[in-house]
Amino acid sequence: MTTALTPSTNAVDLGPAVELVSKEEGHRQPLAPEFVSAEDFSPLEVGYDFGRVRREDIESGPRNIWRYKKLLPVPSNVEEIPNTEPGCTRLVRADNLAKALGVKRLWVKDDTGNPTHSFKDRVVAVALAAAREFGFDTLACPSTGNLANAVAAAAARAGWQSVVLVPSSLERAKILTTAVYDGALLAVDGNYDDVNRLATELAGEHESWAFVNVNVRPYYSEGSKTLGFEVAEQLGWRLPEQIVVPIASGSQLTKVDKGFKELAQLGLVDESPYTIFGAQAAGCSPVSTAFRNGHDVVQPVKPDTIARSLAIGNPADGPYVLDTVNRTGGSIEDVTDEEVVEGIRLLARTEGIFTETAGGVTVATAKKLIEAGKIDPDAETVLLITGDGLKTLDAVEDAVGPKATVAPSAAAVNEILGG
Amino acid sequence: MTTALTPSTNAVDLGPAVELVSKEEGHRQPLAPEFVSAEDFSPLEVGYDFGRVRREDIESGPRNIWRYKKLLPVPSNVEEIPNTEPGCTRLVRADNLAKALGVKRLWVKDDTGNPTHSFKDRVVAVALAAAREFGFDTLACPSTGNLANAVAAAAARAGWQSVVLVPSSLERAKILTTAVYDGALLAVDGNYDDVNRLATELAGEHESWAFVNVNVRPYYSEGSKTLGFEVAEQLGWRLPEQIVVPIASGSQLTKVDKGFKELAQLGLVDESPYTIFGAQAAGCSPVSTAFRNGHDVVQPVKPDTIARSLAIGNPADGPYVLDTVNRTGGSIEDVTDEEVVEGIRLLARTEGIFTETAGGVTVATAKKLIEAGKIDPDAETVLLITGDGLKTLDAVEDAVGPKATVAPSAAAVNEILGG
Numbered sequence: 001m002t003t004a005l006t007p008s009t010n011a012v013d014l015g016p017a018v019e020l021v022s023k024e025e026g027h028r029q030p031l032a033p034e035f036v037s038a039e040d041f042s043p044l045e046v047g048y049d050f051g052r053v054r055r056e057d058i059e060s061g062p063r064n065i066w067r068y069k070k071l072l073p074v075p076s077n078v079e080e081i082p083n084t085e086p087g088c089t090r091l092v093r094a095d096n097l098a099k100a101l102g103v104k105r106l107w108v109k110d111d112t113g114n115p116t117h118s119f120k121d122r123v124v125a126v127a128l129a130a131a132r133e134f135g136f137d138t139l140a141c142p143s144t145g146n147l148a149n150a151v152a153a154a155a156a157r158a159g160w161q162s163v164v165l166v167p168s169s170l171e172r173a174k175i176l177t178t179a180v181y182d183g184a185l186l187a188v189d190g191n192y193d194d195v196n197r198l199a200t201e202l203a204g205e206h207e208s209w210a211f212v213n214v215n216v217r218p219y220y221s222e223g224s225k226t227l228g229f230e231v232a233e234q235l236g237w238r239l240p241e242q243i244v245v246p247i248a249s250g251s252q253l254t255k256v257d258k259g260f261k262e263l264a265q266l267g268l269v270d271e272s273p274y275t276i277f278g279a280q281a282a283g284c285s286p287v288s289t290a291f292r293n294g295h296d297v298v299q300p301v302k303p304d305t306i307a308r309s310l311a312i313g314n315p316a317d318g319p320y321v322l323d324t325v326n327r328t329g330g331s332i333e334d335v336t337d338e339e340v341v342e343g344i345r346l347l348a349r350t351e352g353i354f355t356e357t358a359g360g361v362t363v364a365t366a367k368k369l370i371e372a373g374k375i376d377p378d379a380e381t382v383l384l385i386t387g388d389g390l391k392t393l394d395a396v397e398d399a400v401g402p403k404a405t406v407a408p409s410a411a412a413v414n415e416i417l418g419g
Numbered sequence: 420m421t422t423a424l425t426p427s428t429n430a431v432d433l434g435p436a437v438e439l440v441s442k443e444e445g446h447r448q449p450l451a452p453e454f455v456s457a458e459d460f461s462p463l464e465v466g467y468d469f470g471r472v473r474r475e476d477i478e479s480g481p482r483n484i485w486r487y488k489k490l491l492p493v494p495s496n497v498e499e500i501p502n503t504e505p506g507c508t509r510l511v512r513a514d515n516l517a518k519a520l521g522v523k524r525l526w527v528k529d530d531t532g533n534p535t536h537s538f539k540d541r542v543v544a545v546a547l548a549a550a551r552e553f554g555f556d557t558l559a560c561p562s563t564g565n566l567a568n569a570v571a572a573a574a575a576r577a578g579w580q581s582v583v584l585v586p587s588s589l590e591r592a593k594i595l596t597t598a599v600y601d602g603a604l605l606a607v608d609g610n611y612d613d614v615n616r617l618a619t620e621l622a623g624e625h626e627s628w629a630f631v632n633v634n635v636r637p638y639y640s641e642g643s644k645t646l647g648f649e650v651a652e653q654l655g656w657r658l659p660e661q662i663v664v665p666i667a668s669g670s671q672l673t674k675v676d677k678g679f680k681e682l683a684q685l686g687l688v689d690e691s692p693y694t695i696f697g698a699q700a701a702g703c704s705p706v707s708t709a710f711r712n713g714h715d716v717v718q719p720v721k722p723d724t725i726a727r728s729l730a731i732g733n734p735a736d737g738p739y740v741l742d743t744v745n746r747t748g749g750s751i752e753d754v755t756d757e758e759v760v761e762g763i764r765l766l767a768r769t770e771g772i773f774t775e776t777a778g779g780v781t782v783a784t785a786k787k788l789i790e791a792g793k794i795d796p797d798a799e800t801v802l803l804i805t806g807d808g809l810k811t812l813d814a815v816e817d818a819v820g821p822k823a824t825v826a827p828s829a830a831a832v833n834e835i836l837g838g
Binding site: 063166349402 | 511515531769
C-alpha cells in the first residue's frame, strides 16, 4: 500500500521529525513520502524528538507558522525558502456573537486572513517544505476548491510546477481562482471520487509529483496543528476550555488536539482540561451520525450539502475524531443548509467576519450545541473559522441583498431609513 | 463648506492629534468632523504633537495598525475597543517577479490579508475610531466595492449602524459581499457621481452619520500612513529606495509619503532618499496625463477601465500627488486594461498572490517604468498591492482557465502533461 516512490531519505532535514509511526499499532519506519503502514494498514503519522522547546524560541520567530518550526516536520531553515508565509491569523474576541449565542466568553479564530484565504495554506506550506526535502519538484492535489487555490499559489511562489485536478463540473469562479496561478490545472470528466482515485493512481506513477493529501499526507496534516498552537499562544500561552472544529476528513480536529497535547507535554502551556466539539453539515454527517449512535466506526455517505469544502462522505480520520471527541468529553452535531446560511449571516452581522459555508457550519453547530446544553455557556469557547465567504457567494445569494433601491435624493433615503 | 455638524470636540481623545490644518495655507482649527478649510477651501489635514515615540513603543504593540497609534488620530486605548484589527500584512520578498521584471530587489506589500481583503480596512478603522470620539453612531460611505465591504464589516464588529450607498447597477457579487453584514445597504438609481453627491448631501443632514470619506475624511485618510509605517518597520526600520503606489483619489500615495517623512522626523528611521511612483489605468489617467504634460493641476476625465477601484475621474489629491512624485524624483504612468490583466497574471504566476485589478495596474505600471528606465533596476523597489483578486474575477475570466479537460485516467493526464 505504500507508493511506488523511491524516497531519498538520506540526510533529509525535517527538523524535529525523526520517523513515521503507524496510527493503530505504533509500527515505526524511517521518514519517507509514504502515508499508509505496510504493517497494519493504518495511516502513518510523524514521530518527533522535540528536545527542549521554549516559548522564547517561538516568540522570537517570524509572524507565520514557521515560528512553530521546532514542532513541525520541516527543515530547520524553512522560513528562508520562498513560501506563502501562512498563519498568525487573528484570534478575535467575539463579544457580540457571544451575546447572540448566550455564552460568556467567545473567540473566533479567523483563518480567512491566510494568503489564499483558507487554512489550507497552512497544510500545503508544510507539505511543500517536506516534499522539497524528499526531492519532489511538482506539487499536486485533487480538489474542489480551497486546496486547489492553496496548492497552485504555493507552487507558484516556490517556483515549482503544480498539477491540480478538479471535476470538470466545478463552478467557473473556483476554476478561475486556481487557473490564475498558471499551473497545470486539469478539468477531469468525472465526480470528485473519480478525481481522487485518479490522484492516487498518478501519485504511484510520477516519482517527482508530491500529491499533498496523498503521498505526503503525514506531513501535510501536521500543518493543522498550527491552528492549535496559535490559539494557545494568542490566549497568552494557555489552552482554551472548549473549541468547535469543522469536520471534513477529520484530520484538522485530531491535529488541533495533537497540537494542544504537544504544547502541554513540552511545558509550553499548563496542562488543563479542554473539550473538543465537531461540526458537520446534515447533508454530509457521517461522523456526527456515528457519534449520535455511539459507533466507533463511520458509515460512508453520499454528500449533498452547500458546505462543499466539508463534503467528504468517507472521512479518513472519522474514527480518530470519535476517539478525540469522546476522550475530551465533547460532542458532534450537524446542521441543515438553512442553518449554515444563518450561521454565515450571524457571524457577519455580529463580528464583521464573512466566512464560507464551512464557517457557517461551525457557527450554526456551536449555536445548536449551546442550546442543547452541550457547550457550557460559562466556559470559554473558540470557534475555528477556516475559510472565506468570497469563495462561496452562491450560498448567500438568495438570502441577502440591498435594503431597498432608491432614487438619488436625500428625501428618498430618509424615507427608507426614517431619517 | 464645512458640514452642518455640531462637533462635540470637548475632551476628544485622538491621541497625538491636536488640530486640523488646511493643506494650502496652513490655517489651523480645532479637531472636528470637518474636511475643508473655511479659510482657503483646501482639504483639512490632521496636525499632531507627537512627543517622543520610540521603536519599542511600536514593537511592543498589537500585531495590527494600532501598534502605530502614537502616530494616528485615534484614542489612546483604541486597541481595546472592538474593531477589525487590520494591518500587519505580509511584506513579501518577490525574487521570482524581480527576475521576470529585470530588477534586483523587489518587495510586494500584500494588503489582501486584511479583514475584508483590501487596504480600505485600514482607513475605515481609523475613521471609525475618530468618529466614535466625535459622538457619531453610524458609519456611512458611498462606494462601488472595497470601501463598502470595509465599512459594513467594521460597523458590524463595532456594533454600529452602517449606511452604504452603491449604484444600483453594481454587480451582484459586490452587493452580496456588503449586504451580508446586514447594515443599511441602499442601491441608488444613478451612477457613482450621483451616489457621491447624495452622500455629501446626507452628511450635511444627519448629525450622527460619519461618512468615512466625507465628513471624517481627514482622519480616514491618515490610515493610509500605516502602509508606509509597516513597509519601513518590515524592512528593519528603514525606508525603501523606490515604491510604486496606485492612484485613485491620490490620497494613499501622499499619505505613504507623509508616513515616511514622519518616521524620519521622529528618528524612527534614518533619513534616506526615496522615490515614489504613481500607477493609473489608461482608462482613468488624469494624474498620469497631467504628469506627462508637466501640469500642476489635474483635468477631470470620465473613467472607462476594468480597474474600477481606481476609477476616480476627478481625484481630490491629484495636485498633491504631482507635488510628491516630482519632489521625490519619481514618475507616473498608466497602463491599458490588457496590461492590467497581464499584471494580475504575472504576480499570480511568479509569487502566488492573486490581486484585484488595482494590483494589476501597479504591477503593469512597474513593468512599464522599469522598461522605460524610470525605475532603477539596481535599487530596491516596493509594490503596494492593495486589494484581492477574488473581488474582480471578471477581469481574468476570459484570460485564464484549465489547461485541458481530460478523461479520468492517468493515461489521459500523461498525454497532456507529457508524463
